[in-house]
Amino acid sequence: MQLSFTGPQSFYNGISAVQEALSREVRKVVNEPQPGINVPFNKPYLTGNEHKYIKRVLSSGKLSGNNEFTRKCEEYFKVHYGAKECFLTSSCTDALEMSAVLLDIQDGDEVIVPSYTFVSTAIAFLMRGAKVIFADSREDHPGIDESKLESLITDKTKAIVVVHYGGVACDMDMVMDIAEKHGVYVVEDAAQAIDGYYKERPLGTIGHMATFSFHETKNIISGEGGMLVVNDDRFIDRAEIIREKGTDRTKFLRGEINKYGWVDIGSSYLPSDYTAAFLYAQLEQLPLIQENRLNIWQRYHNELQELEALGHVMLPAVPEYAKHNAHIFYLVLPDLQQREALRNYLKSEGVSAVFHYNPLHSSKYYKQKHDGRELVNCDKYDDCLLRLPMYAGMSLGEQKTVINKIWRFFLEK
């Protein structure tokens, strides 16, 4: 398959002017970098309206969840992305746990999960008694290898959980076809995937359910925060109850019943309305944030692609069917030693580049429980992948520092 960057054409043009203007806009509210030092790996971006909206919640006297801003945020996803029903939660981990409860995961059920992901993707299902079957990454991309999924399905398989790594879509037609053929559910862990698309379809609207994260390291943030999207009608009523400690309080809040009570299992997954207020201030500026990030991503790509041509690194591969959201820019080095050499060099030069995801199948907790299959691509990304600093508001100067130092590392090698 032909792999290429398929971002909107406009991002190829006038990148520096636009990036500087957008970054200036964003920097007004983010601390100016100290001259001469560090390019951090991440810097939370603030739109400026967070304080105003939080104040509004404080003076309204309605601090708990499911109030004005909770509904506004949920509405945003329904209107902009066509998500069927949305449930703001305190984290993506919470949303994943809700999905496991809704799918009625029981002891012995099998759930297929990529190994190259954050712990939450697996643990939410494990806590319900599932046996987690870890899948390998693709050779050309850290995302789950869709072509191997079918071989992992047994008569105990209840669900496939896919992660859109770095906001790059998995091949969802393929995943949904396999799931339908075998009667299993699909949960999209879209923690990193806000505003990413699969063939024009927004990520998070394709699987039976999907989960988002608004942790401060993601594109759109609220400190801690998450959301469950339910795209299948059968789960909507119960999702409301699970989020509210097993009660039908949400119906009560809507005035549909005159008292509420305990009707099911559940937990306390609803965030405070001031968390939602923070999030709403972010969502309002999503187009600005995204354009800024895409510019930064594209500049890295342009300025470093010769290193790929020279055989020093592999740049992120984006399948034609995916429009990514510039969540992560990474390099893949030939081996662990070279990855660590570059990482340490950048660190000594004040640039923070990081690696991530010790594969879950070989983690301290799971290694004895894993069925022993080798997951070679996943291990390769664990050893060789390096994430570069990437945040809305990154100045041209900061980015040039990163790019120049990477070039210097290879030229002086």
Ligand SMILES: *Cc1c(COP(=O)(O)O)cnc(C)c1O
């Ligand atoms: C960040 C992340 C999570 C966890 O999100 P929280 O909101 O911190 O619970 C889960 N899965 C993936 C793929 C993530 O990147």
